[in-house]
Amino acid sequence: MSVMSVKKLTAEHIEDIHRIDLESFAHPWSQDTLKTLLGSDNACCFGYFEDDVMVGYVALEWVLDEGSITNLAVLRSHRRRGIAEELVQKALDFSRETGLVSVTLEVRVSNHPAVSLYRKLSFAEVGKRPGYYSAPVEDALLMTHFISK
Numbered sequence: 001m002s003v004m005s006v007k008k009l010t011a012e013h014i015e016d017i018h019r020i021d022l023e024s025f026a027h028p029w030s031q032d033t034l035k036t037l038l039g040s041d042n043a044c045c046f047g048y049f050e051d052d053v054m055v056g057y058v059a060l061e062w063v064l065d066e067g068s069i070t071n072l073a074v075l076r077s078h079r080r081r082g083i084a085e086e087l088v089q090k091a092l093d094f095s096r097e098t099g100l101v102s103v104t105l106e107v108r109v110s111n112h113p114a115v116s117l118y119r120k121l122s123f124a125e126v127g128k129r130p131g132y133y134s135a136p137v138e139d140a141l142l143m144t145h146f147i148s149k
């Protein structure tokens, strides 16, 4: 039987994140960007592991008491198993423990799987950024989860 776990990520997981990004995004973050993120005092990433193999991750960054989910991806072969939901819930739990009051994110308006996931986890649509994304050009929906005390 597989053993599942969610762990805080460190610089040793850069390759794992990059592997998941490559199959999830048209413009994956560079390894330098990932290194900066993982070394930041204002960021935290969590990975979902199946038998010690990372199959998904979420990146959370914050300024003062406002957080942002800046990336979320799950390997194609592992989608629709509740992994992203568990990762975002972990990021929200961490946000509450850290004293953040809200967590915001941008998502392509056409990204129905992600928008559905965020709605399910009580993210509300608070705005739109016209033409925010390139290749293809598309609006971003701005969604916020307000942390209850």
Ligand SMILES: CC(C)(COP(=O)(O)OP(=O)(O)OC[C@H]1O[C@@H](n2cnc3c(N)ncnc32)[C@H](O)[C@@H]1OP(=O)(O)O)[C@@H](O)C(=O)NCCC(=O)NCCS
Residues within 6 Å of the ligand: 024, 025, 071, 072, 073, 074, 075, 078, 079, 080, 081, 082, 083, 084, 085, 086, 106, 107, 108, 111, 112, 113, 114, 116, 117, 118, 120
């Ligand atoms: C979006 C993404 C992270 C979802 O990961 P996942 O592990 O498959 O999602 P989960 O299994 O946890 O799904 C939780 C909820 O999300 C929604 N959801 C996920 N995939 C969906 C799909 N293909 N269609 C419709 N709703 C979907 C559903 O509400 C689902 O709840 P349900 O199972 O009760 O219906 C994944 O599709 C992915 O990595 N996509 C590419 C990268 C990306 O777009 N990241 C988001 C950037 S903002």
